[in-house]
Amino acid sequence: MGKRIGIEVSIAAAEAVKQANVDVISAYPITPQTHIVEHLSELVANGEMDAEFFCVESEHSALSVCVGSQATGARSFTCTSAQGLALLSEVTFIASGLRLPIVMILANRTLSAPLSIWNDHSDAMMVRDCGWIQFFTENGQEVYDHVFISYRVAEDRQVLFPAIINMDGFILSHVIEPLEMIEQEKIDQFLPPYEPLHRLHPDKPVTMGAFALPAIFAETKKAQEVALLSSLPKILEVWKAFGDMTGRYYHPIETYRAEDAETLLVTMGSFGETASVAVDQMRAEGRSVGLIKIRLWRPFPFNDFKKAVQGAKNLVVIDRAVSPGGPKGPVASEVRSALFGESVHPTVYDFVAGISGRDVGPSDFVKMVDKAEIEIEEGNREGYELYGVRE
Amino acid sequence: MVPSLPNDQERGRGNLSYSKREVFGMTKPEYEWTWKELPVGNVILEPGNASQYRTGDWKSLKPVLKRELCIHCGLCYIFCPDMAYGPDSESCFIADLFYCKGCGICAKECPTGAITMVMEEEGK
Numbered sequence: 001m002g003k004r005i006g007i008e009v010s011i012a013a014a015e016a017v018k019q020a021n022v023d024v025i026s027a028y029p030i031t032p033q034t035h036i037v038e039h040l041s042e043l044v045a046n047g048e049m050d051a052e053f054f055c056v057e058s059e060h061s062a063l064s065v066c067v068g069s070q071a072t073g074a075r076s077f078t079c080t081s082a083q084g085l086a087l088l089s090e091v092t093f094i095a096s097g098l099r100l101p102i103v104m105i106l107a108n109r110t111l112s113a114p115l116s117i118w119n120d121h122s123d124a125m126m127v128r129d130c131g132w133i134q135f136f137t138e139n140g141q142e143v144y145d146h147v148f149i150s151y152r153v154a155e156d157r158q159v160l161f162p163a164i165i166n167m168d169g170f171i172l173s174h175v176i177e178p179l180e181m182i183e184q185e186k187i188d189q190f191l192p193p194y195e196p197l198h199r200l201h202p203d204k205p206v207t208m209g210a211f212a213l214p215a216i217f218a219e220t221k222k223a224q225e226v227a228l229l230s231s232l233p234k235i236l237e238v239w240k241a242f243g244d245m246t247g248r249y250y251h252p253i254e255t256y257r258a259e260d261a262e263t264l265l266v267t268m269g270s271f272g273e274t275a276s277v278a279v280d281q282m283r284a285e286g287r288s289v290g291l292i293k294i295r296l297w298r299p300f301p302f303n304d305f306k307k308a309v310q311g312a313k314n315l316v317v318i319d320r321a322v323s324p325g326g327p328k329g330p331v332a333s334e335v336r337s338a339l340f341g342e343s344v345h346p347t348v349y350d351f352v353a354g355i356s357g358r359d360v361g362p363s364d365f366v367k368m369v370d371k372a373e374i375e376i377e378e379g380n381r382e383g384y385e386l387y388g389v390r391e
Numbered sequence: 392m393v394p395s396l397p398n399d400q401e402r403g404r405g406n407l408s409y410s411k412r413e414v415f416g417m418t419k420p421e422y423e424w425t426w427k428e429l430p431v432g433n434v435i436l437e438p439g440n441a442s443q444y445r446t447g448d449w450k451s452l453k454p455v456l457k458r459e460l461c462i463h464c465g466l467c468y469i470f471c472p473d474m475a476y477g478p479d480s481e482s483c484f485i486a487d488l489f490y491c492k493g494c495g496i497c498a499k500e501c502p503t504g505a506i507t508m509v510m511e512e513e514g515k
Contacts, residue, residue: 099432100432198436210433212421223429
């Protein structure tokens, strides 16, 4: 069992990057991701970490450097938030198209305008379709663990996709939590050195990033889509191996007191812990309420999700981003799509809550469940509300 | 010293027409590839195969040289953005029409007016 210490989650994330033997770090500081980059630059400058740290002039360059370094066979890392992600978003599609297993931590933050440094998932939803594997984490331990998990999954020859680890800005990034650090020997066993399938090397020249005419583009996208969907069994395999090593087992869909629950809350990210407190309260009152947490956002685990919500009457989805002019919140829209083909399925009520870091406490989850249950009972099949907005 | 371009036989492209030529630069034409056969990340594993790509069929105008005006200065060779120019046996610079896109920069730069751009189908 590893050492359990109190540590700021951002520092723990940086320590994980060090333990993962990353060769190249290229990042540009932006709130609330800053502490991760600061700590990594200290580790490299002090000689505690054998890596190149690239101080680039923008996030676009940050990920571009990672694309180049990963293409030469160097294990590469970057991290960003909101506006920084927007600037580098162009390169996210390139990294996945080239199948380069870069790992990026996204300290989730609201996209401007209005300008805000606080947390929500509008940045993550912006790159929903960028073709990366995307995890959402609930606490600091999960962030730390998923650095190793992400590299092992991403670099697998059967996978070869970049991965995003979403962590809620401030709510996770700036909090000191008790974390179990894993011994280096165990990490080295779990995460072997990166052996690229193709690399840029003068001994065997290859071309990466050539253009494709319409006659072949659709074939490239089909290959990419099938490969991303096929990464799910490998992700499960790596989670299993990680669980066997640490005792912490992860699943694409996590459930909490969900058995036989009539109403299920559905959350992503740090909402999960708060919602579980609310579920405990409601269960204590004899109410039939449970919790579903989506950990794997891409590839979306449709079968696991359908299985987890089977038998429930109501789903109360808590989104943390607005999809203006779209089909309600992005998570609810995904959930509705997942269930559309089922002959019997729960009714979905969607709340968008906690945008731009507004506090959502256990009592708020209770209120949302109250409202959804009443309205669904009254026949509202398409409930949607931007929770807590003053009229 | 100006390096000369390989001829068609040296490139191994013979008299193949465009329709039979691979464009993606691999072992068969791009429209014959299925999605299952593509290399991961669409990496091109054969170095230098861009030379097999016929950019020449993009053009509508082609350069024609009046040999008696050519002073062998090589400006067409220097300015050609596609490196389509090379010297022939008489040390005149000639555009390889397999690559020439017909941009006309050579004709613009030629100090003696030896190069004129003509409609491809009329200039035979």
